[in-house]
Amino acid sequence: xxxxxxxxxxxxxxxxxLSLIGDTPLVEVTRLETGLCQLFLKLENYNPSGSIKDRxxxxxxxxxxxxxxxxxxxxxxxxxxxxxxxxxALIGGAKGYRTILVIPDKMSQEKIAHxxxxxxxxxxxxxxxxxxxxxxxxDMAARLAAEIPGSxxxxxxxxxxxxxxxxxxxxxxxxxxxGHHLDAVVCGVGSGGTITGLSRFFSRVQPHLEMVLAxxxxxxxxxxxxxxxxxxxxxxxxxGIGEDxxxxxxxxxxxxxxxTIDDAESFSTTxxxxxxxxxxxxxxxxxxxAGALRYCRAQTEKKRVVTFVADDGNKYLSKMYNDFWxxxxxxxxxxxxxxxxxxxxxxxxxxxxxxxxPNDTLLTAVKRMRAADVxxxxxxxxxGKVVGLLDESDVLVKVHHDPERFNHAVxxxxxxxxxTLSPAAKMKDLLEVFDRGRVAIVMDNDKxxxxxxxxxxxxxxxxxxxS
Numbered sequence: 001x002x003x004x005x006x007x008x009x010x011x012x013x014x015x016x017x018l019s020l021i022g023d024t025p026l027v028e029v030t031r032l033e034t035g036l037c038q039l040f041l042k043l044e045n046y047n048p049s050g051s052i053k054d055r056x057x058x059x060x061x062x063x064x065x066x067x068x069x070x071x072x073x074x075x076x077x078x079x080x081x082x083x084x085x086x087x088x089a090l091i092g093g094a095k096g097y098r099t100i101l102v103i104p105d106k107m108s109q110e111k112i113a114h115x116x117x118x119x120x121x122x123x124x125x126x127x128x129x130x131x132x133x134x135x136x137x138x139d140m141a142a143r144l145a146a147e148i149p150g151s152x153x154x155x156x157x158x159x160x161x162x163x164x165x166x167x168x169x170x171x172x173x174x175x176x177x178x179g180h181h182l183d184a185v186v187c188g189v190g191s192g193g194t195i196t197g198l199s200r201f202f203s204r205v206q207p208h209l210e211m212v213l214a215x216x217x218x219x220x221x222x223x224x225x226x227x228x229x230x231x232x233x234x235x236x237x238x239x240g241i242g243e244d245x246x247x248x249x250x251x252x253x254x255x256x257x258x259x260t261i262d263d264a265e266s267f268s269t270t271x272x273x274x275x276x277x278x279x280x281x282x283x284x285x286x287x288x289x290a291g292a293l294r295y296c297r298a299q300t301e302k303k304r305v306v307t308f309v310a311d312d313g314n315k316y317l318s319k320m321y322n323d324f325w326x327x328x329x330x331x332x333x334x335x336x337x338x339x340x341x342x343x344x345x346x347x348x349x350x351x352x353x354x355x356x357x358p359n360d361t362l363l364t365a366v367k368r369m370r371a372a373d374v375x376x377x378x379x380x381x382x383x384g385k386v387v388g389l390l391d392e393s394d395v396l397v398k399v400h401h402d403p404e405r406f407n408h409a410v411x412x413x414x415x416x417x418x419x420t421l422s423p424a425a426k427m428k429d430l431l432e433v434f435d436r437g438r439v440a441i442v443m444d445n446d447k448x449x450x451x452x453x454x455x456x457x458x459x460x461x462x463x464x465x466x467s
Contacts (some may be wrong), residue, residue: 051311057087166197192250214291
């Protein structure tokens with residue numbers, strides 16, 4: 001089908017899906033240990049693009065339309081950790097605007113693919129630089145907005161329509177769903193809109209309600225709340241919350257308690273939420289839930305507490321829900337043996353190694369390599385013995401003159417000159433294998449343990465860095 005231009009889309013009625021923003025469900029946690037408290041989750045993953053940020057995207061775009069900052073044919077520009085970008089891409093596309101998003105490179109590929117599929121343009125930039133650097137994502141977005149005529153720089157961190165979405169929408173919804181009986185709300189801070197808007201609303205209807213901050217380790221916000229000082233930020237892997245500065249719109253004056261949650265606890269808590277409660281949530285939910293559980297378990301009297309499933313976990317399947325990613329990043333630990341087997345990322349005995357048989361076709365081998373995102377596979381016979389190794393270059397040599405050869409058997413293209421090492425081999429033996437341009441096949445006598453690639457060695461060395 002032909003894709004509509006931005007101008008043509010602007011003359012059409014926005015899709016009905018936008019009417020589903022907000023009014024999200026609230027469910028009680030029933031299997032996690034919450035001490036004396038009742039803990040409820042506001043399921044913001046039920047919004048159309050899968051996150052709480054749909055609320056502020058709609059609020060900020062409509063406010064800009066009302067005051068003339070965003071006119072028909074205009075361009076929406078924003079610096080975003082991903083979810084605000086999804087909301088802006090959805091709503092901007094529905095209303096016929098061009099949308100440009102500046103996204104730090106630590107964001108999940110699922111989020112990036114999603115915003116692109118919605119029609120937004122993506123500018124990836126560095127996540128290891130701070131404010132004032134030309135590649136810092138907010139500075140880059142502001143620069144693009146100054147260069148592109150007719151553009152509207154959303155600036156969620158300083159846009160007053162951001163907290164208004166929660167003051168007028170999220171807060172009243174929670175209040176009604178909780179039957180006007182609520183003692184604490186646990187929030188994170190990305191732009192600061194949620195905690196600010198809810199603070200404003202509950203200061204009117206429930207002045208004694210406690211606002212609780214859950215913040216990633218490395219962010220400066222917990223220290224700021226406790227001391228009033230803005231310290232030096234570190235780094236963290238959780239997406240969407242935590243900051244190296246205090247956002248302009250963030251009002252943290254009503255925060256009664258604040259918890260620092262490290263990445264490992266955030267990720268393990270999110271995975272536990274899926275196992276125990278059946279809720280597939282994003283990484284920031286782990287931070288919020290871990291903070292809420294700490295708060296609940298510390299109470300000496302029963303309280304009713306709300307926190308958020310801020311976004312959907314489908315955006316993190318390649319990261320925090322991927323066992324190999326978790327191990328590679330050092331968030332889960334395998335038993336150490338003190339030998340080269342500790343460098344194996346994918347272990348054959350555990351069924352983690354993608355293999356082919358010698359009589360499989362080259363087409364089958366290529367499909368398996370593509371699906372697993374690897375460039376070589378061991379060739380294992382019916383007795384479990386490694387008889388060869390096939391990589392992309394072997395296949396290319398075989399088929400580049402005649403694509404029909406994709407139907408030939410793997411053994412016609414594989415190499416049987418294997419570089420095998422025992423687990424007891426030395427690091428210098430491994431490096432010599434790499435110097436010969438090979439991959440190391442680790443064998444414990446006749447037992448195949450797995451492969452060690454350069455990437456595996458780099459991951460292992462990175463995990464040895466002091467934290």
